[in-house]
Amino acid sequence: MKKVEILAPAGSMESLYAAINKGADAIYLGGSKFSARAYASNFDNDNMIKAVDYAHSYGAKIYVTLNTIIKENELNEAVRYAGFLYEIGVDALIIQDLGLFKRIKEEYPDFEIHASTQMTIHNGEGALYLKEKGFHRIVLSRELSLEEIEYISKVLNIETEIFVHGALCISYSGQCLMSSMIGGRSGNRGRCAQPCRMEYIIKGSNTSEKKAYILSPKDTCTIENVEDIINSGTYSLKIEGRMKRPEYVAGVVDNYRKAVDQILYNKKFDAEKGKKELMQLFNRGGFSTAYLYKNLGSDLISFKHPRNTGVFLGKVNKNGEIQLQENISLGDGFRVKDKGFIISKILIKGKEVKEAKIGEKVEIYPKSYKKGDELYKSSDKKLFDELEDYLKAYEKKIPLKAKINFELLKPMTIKISYNGLDYEFIGALVEKAEKKPLDKNRVTEALGKSGDYPFRINEVEFENFEEGFVRISDLNNLRREALEGIQKSITKSFRRKRAIKKEKQEEKIKSDKNIEMIYQCITKRQFEALLEEGISDIAVDLFSRHRDALKIKDIIELKEKDKVNIYLKIPNIVKSEFGKVVELIEKLKPYIKGLITVNLGIIHKYKDELFIIGDYKLNIINSQALKFYQSEIDIPTLSLELNRKEIKNMLKSNMGNVQALIYGKTELMISEYCPIGSTFGGRSSCSECNLACTRDDFTLTDRMNEKFRIMTDIFCRSYILNSHPLNLIEEKEELASLGVNSFRVEFRDESKNEVKNIIRMIRNEIKIDNNKYTKGHYRRGIE
Structure with a gap:
């Protein structure tokens, strides 16, 4: 019989009890730090031990989320905390930060680690890459279709986990900087302020405006699609909701347990009735099935209301x-x-x-x-x-069968077999009854009580029975000793001693070849400006959808101009079109010097073939993550969420190449959903939107009247850009003194003149008006 895991959230002990009472196979929860739900109640160390022991008593697993990016000054503490979780028997860690992953694998090599959805794994090559590095399970991006899930799970034979119910981020997880850049509350640090749940005005330069909750998706509900999901080969069905109340957890787990059991064991379940109950528990203007059936349009969004509608x-x-x-x-x-x-x-x-x-x-x-x-x-x-x-704790009872010896002038004994182990407990001496002896029913009744234990003796077989007497309190003590003994034996079996450390491998650096300054562009006019200004290292984005977009032929025509080094910028997200992207890279290999990408699938395929610059959404904020990537690619780029002090701290002993972005409109969100197509395309599906994005320039305006440009790519994904470009040109020399030895300038929707002006700022030919720009986190940093 195929094993399918129902994975439930717990933000409190009550939610943990609710999930297990309703049949969850595993629970994911956060500790007091390093969790992507920093505002949930979460579990202190004492409650963490209690939660682990409680779950294991019922045969359920505990996965702890250490799924934030870890600052340099937190790294040792995070590793020590992982050691505590290892010792108390946590079954697996859910991790985003590859620096933390690297350290844990060095300290606790046999600790099971799951790749968080924050790692944005959405193609087979990326999943294979992390599996080869030592991840046991991949929590896939929520944007995948059933066919894509099946390919990774079945064809590639990778253990996967997908979200089946609950809140949906409109941006790819791990790729969202909107809350961070607007208000300093980083989603990568579990402190998202949810700007996607705010009202926006969407407008084109020549198009009427619309005001709505344009970025607020409905919750996912797949209760009617469980058979399709099981058939996809995914292992774990994950329910979102660590911030939700325990009753919500109980109701959602109950319905998905019944839905799975209907498929696996032919148990009766009314999915329509279940969906109605789930609607009552929480919904935002209805439900969606996310991207499982490639529904990318307006049906995904709750335009009228961002909260529970009932x-x-x-x-x-x-x-x-x-x-x-x-x-x-x-x-x-x-x-x-x-x-x-x-x-x-x-x-x-x-x-x-x-x-x-x-x-x-x-x-x-x-x-x-x-x-x-x-x-x-x-x-x-x-x-x-x-x-x-x-x-309530211990509401669910595991039935046990006990064999009893009740013989005169011998200690009463109880034998129980459970989970392949035999237990025997010895009680008080059976005495001769002075008045009325105990009968079998009275002994059975006393042993059948349970109290605060996960077990109940519901069947008693007397191997030997003679009329005699023991105090009821002695029977109660024997029962408690038996139930407690079994429970302790189970929980103790999960405890671990610190493992013998792997012999530390010598840190290697892939390449010492460097690029001092590289400029990235999208349009022909930007490209012309760079050539006219004598720029020799240029990265081109051939995937953006723009009226003046660069074409393949523009790059091939540069073959004769050897003094220009061309690099290809690869989209952060490459799903089912992976083959097409590879085909383009292969075609352009004779004309390009390398790639810029954060896509782990592309890195996996080309790290040994091409020069690779890692983009800033690799989310590198500690030296161990930097070292991980320096051994894999040529030049990693620092996260934009670092401040000056943190950069200095993490680069103290750096020996390899490291890049920083010093100008560009920060990519706040990347989404499979397109607000332009869904609002102005005239159809519910982005694939039928008549390319509204090519007919105008669109912006989102928030309640503070900040305007965010929306751009799209040739795969119909949308990108929301920051309202003010990042400009650290004045900080370039300081960054160099901190250890940064490569710099990048990124142009998105800038005109030819704006491109030339930025180059002149870098050359100190014109002054910088800092009122037009932002320094991002360079001075302030994130929490």
Whole structure:
């Protein structure tokens, strides 16, 4: 029988209890630091031990999220914390930072590590790369289709995990800098302020505007698609929700457990009813199936409301009544527009009732609505009360069969076989009864109690029985000793001693060949400006969709101009079009000197063939991550989330090449969803949008009136750029003194004159007006 794991979130002990009581196979949770849900309750060390032991008692696994990027001054602490988790028996770590991964593999080589979705693994080559490096499991990007998941899981035989329910990031995880650059709260550090949930105005230069929650996706729900997901070959079905209340965890796990068991064991489950319950627990204007069936358009987005909408309750008629579309009870929550209330009174024809059914006309109080208003039932008290019963510890019981010896003048013994092990416990002496001896039923009844243990003895077989007597307290003590002994034996078996360290390999650097300054461009006019200014190292992006975009022939025509070194900028995301990108690289090999990329699949394929510059979204913020990449590629680029002090600290002992971006419009988001096509394309699917993005220049405007340019690529992905370009030209010499020996300038939508002006700033020919630019995190840094 195929094994399919249901992986549940836990932001608290109550959520952990709820998940296990409802049948989760594994739980993922965060400690007090280094977790991508920094604002969840999370688990201190004492509760972490308690959580691990509790889960293991039930045969469930615990995965701990160390899935943030780690600063230089935190690295040793993070490794020590990993050591603590190793010793207490945590089953696996979920990691984003390759510097932390490198150190943990050196210190605890047998610790199982899963690649976080923050690592943006979305193609087979990237998955193979991390598997070869020592990752046991890949948590795939949420943007993959079932066919892409199947290829990685089945064809490449890689253990994968996918998100099946809960909140969806509109940007590729690990590729979003929007919260970081706007407000200093980094999503890569678990502190995302969720700017995607804000209202924006989208407008083209010659196009009418639209105001909506343009970047706020609906939650994912795949309860009706579980069979397709199982058939894809993925191993783990992950539920998002460490910030959600425990009742939510209980309800979602319960439904997915039943859905999986229906497929695997032919158990009955009504998916339609399950989806309705999930809608009531939490939804943002309905659900989507994310990208599993390649639905990339407006159906993905909750344009009207970014928060929980509940389910439609009814519309207020001219008499101030609502004809119910859902049952209601006192204590239920309801919402009118953006305001929420708890039902304190229900009237049917003026008569007060405790509940009302679908179809009945009612007035509900507080009467904070008027004729024509639409009401939504935001919470169901009966449902939450029912789910509350599953938030208690040891609510779920594992049945045990016990063999009893109850013989006169001999100690009572109890034998239990569990999980392939035999346990025997010895109790009090069975004495001769002075009055009434204990019968089998009384012994069985006393042994069948459970209390705060995961087990219950529900079947007793007497190997020997003679009429006699022991105190009920002695029976209770024997039962407790047996249940506690089995539990301790299980939890102790997961404890580990510190492993013998791998012999530390000599740090290697792939290349000492360097490029002092490289300029990156998209358009023909930008390219012309660079050539006219005598720039010798140029990176070209042939994948952007722009009216003046560079073409392949423009690069091939430069073959005779040997003094110009051309590098090809590869998109951060290369999914099913991987073969086409490889085909283009192969075609251009005679004309290019190398690649700029963050795509681990492209790095895996070409690291031994071509000169590679790693882009800034490799998210390198510590020296160990830098060393990891210096052994794989020629020039890694530092993260834009570093400040001056942190750069100095991490480059103290650096011996290899390292690059910094000193000018460019920071790429805040990369999305499979295109707000232009979905808003102005006239169709729900981006593939049918009639290329609206090519007919105008589009921006998003936020509530602070900041304007963010939206650009697209030839694969219909969208890119949101920062409203102010990063400009560290004045800091170039200081960066060099800190240890940076390579610099890059990145042009996106700049005109020919703007390109020339930036070059002149670098040459100190004109002054820089810093009011037009941002220094990013260079001075301030991130939390």
